[in-house]
Amino acid sequence: MDLFLLAWKNLWRSRRRTLITLAALSFSLMLVQGFHNLSFGVYSEMIDSGVRAGTGHLVVYQQDYVAGRDEKFSFDPQKLVSQISDLDGVEAVLPRLYLPGLAQSSRESRGILLTGVDPSAEHMINPFLKNLTAEQLPTLSGREAVLGSRLLKELQLKPGNKFVVTLQRRDGELVSEMFRVHSVVTTGIKNVDKSLLLVGRERAAAMAGMPGEVHELAVVLQDQRADRQVFPLLQALLHDRPQLRALSWDEAMPNLSNAIKLDYASQKFIFVIMLLIVTIGVINTLLMSVMERFREFGVMLAVGASTLRLRVLVFVEAFLLGVVAMLLGSIFGSLLTWYLSAVGIDLRDFIDSSLEFGGVVFDPIMRASWDLPYMLQIAGFMLLLSLAAAVYPAIKAGRILPAEALRHH
Template identity: 30%
Template structure:
């Protein structure tokens, strides 16, 4: 124990014999860890924002719909209303559950006095959508639906421009009816329904294809208009934490027959977004790996130079009885102390940067004033950092382990110091 303490004390002194080189190495390795933490935080934060917006614009964390609907998107495939109560019973005691939103989806044609456009009709429960959907939060004119507006609808700003309508304008909506019992179109082809509606709200999501296509109606009005009875196209389940998604989907799958009801997580329903996040993560890992390699080579260079410059000193240590294993231990102690100092500095820099960007965000409005459409969702122009404890532990562990690995060769070199040759270098 005394010998270990002596070697540790000697290692500390050796570090500061070349204080400038030591400080530069600590700064380089610390900056590397700080940049890694900052990169992970901003990367995860950006992905979280995209995922949250995608979920709010899409079908929630878990999507429940008729088997085959995901592939065909057919209006014919409906599910009975009692599925909602089954979902409530299954997940009702789960603290992760946020909201269960029934929806009716259809395609139609919206006409004004000036123009007409194909639209996607979404019948919603307004009070439920206000809690979780992005659209009620992105109103730029008028107001979102309420339960009493049977003749009101909400459209995107791009669609409003195309139709040349504003708040209060009357529009005609046309769509094909659905049979209330079987979910099939009447008579094989179904009757074309038309109705007069009033524009009560205009939204802007930043996703052009939604702003030019999506129409929200109150669910009772949509069911009556499409003659769907109480049937639904989709049930969107929203959770408080994304980490509970798989467990919630698995619990729901036990309650339904797979040949009748399909249950998808957001990663399955929003496959394009899931692929983008995976690819972006992979690219970030490559870039971070390059930073780590450069920083690790700096550690290797510092420790190797330290050993080569001290050949005479190491030879003297060997001459007075220090064993090769003890020489190796001495150099490894120096490396460990150097790495610990670097990790402390890196944590201070990285967590400090994370706190700032988590609090104030990285403002990218100098590049764009609006949300950026990416992979079927929108990317906010102000990016907030999000860094979990697991990410911090991983980053510290990988930087420390890689730096220690780079220090192993100089330590091995020191242990193989040949006494006669080392003493002649004086």
């Protein structure tokens, strides 16, 4: 206890230097925690938005459909939809078909991806359809269609107009059917708005000659962090159907996954550089403290103190410095996270409101989410950095010779 008390008093001999070092450590920890939580919140929102319009948090495909998106890899879900829906943590199961084809109006033609969905199941889940009323949704087996706004413009159509969709049936024959523009959506993703064409799943399946079959079962979870618990249960349901595969969203949506990983890796690199710069500041503080007490350490050695005690004293000073910085930084980091969570950062004055990132529309109002394990981890890392920064000053203190130190002025 005496050693801790002595180390605490030594830190405050140069109050200004200690305060500057504590401020640098605390401020750096606050920034790392706060902006990591901001990234964590933005990524979570992007993942949730992306998987609801895309493959779901978990997804079921036949064989290697995800590799080439070959429409021949379809399957009859049978009772899987109800069985998966009964699993704990599952919010919805969305059966979908994806059929490449050609949309033709009286003036223009465009390549499209005809998507067959269950409109009532998708309505409050799929962000593309959330803004539509129940009356604006297509029926399961009708000829109503939802078009992307760019596709509507390029085909020179208006709501209520009719157009023709042509695609290849399962048996290889070309088939054409007439649909009517029932409603229009703007997703903010250019490629999607240029090719989106949603119809009822039963109509799409009948047109392609695969009644009752789907290409994808998108499993949307109540909490995206529950995927590790739900995934083994999903695999168990598929045990008797080896031709079906269960995948996580990052395997099924590699563009979004890789974009997030790349952005997060660049942030971690910046965080590491910031912490290393702070570490240099701690080394400077402790080394200056040792040099200023050169004569004092010599006296301590002359009266019987061991070099080990001097080195431990320097490490205790670094430990106390790290603990105080860790506590202050975590408090300020929590306050910053609270502000970024409640208010966020509004970028609408600087960027397009429909900015796309990794195939998902980027919300220009960024908000943080709490990642408490990471906050504790980075706070502990800060303490370890402080102790690591004390290695050289401690070695320097242990090499002091009493006779030489007593002559030092």
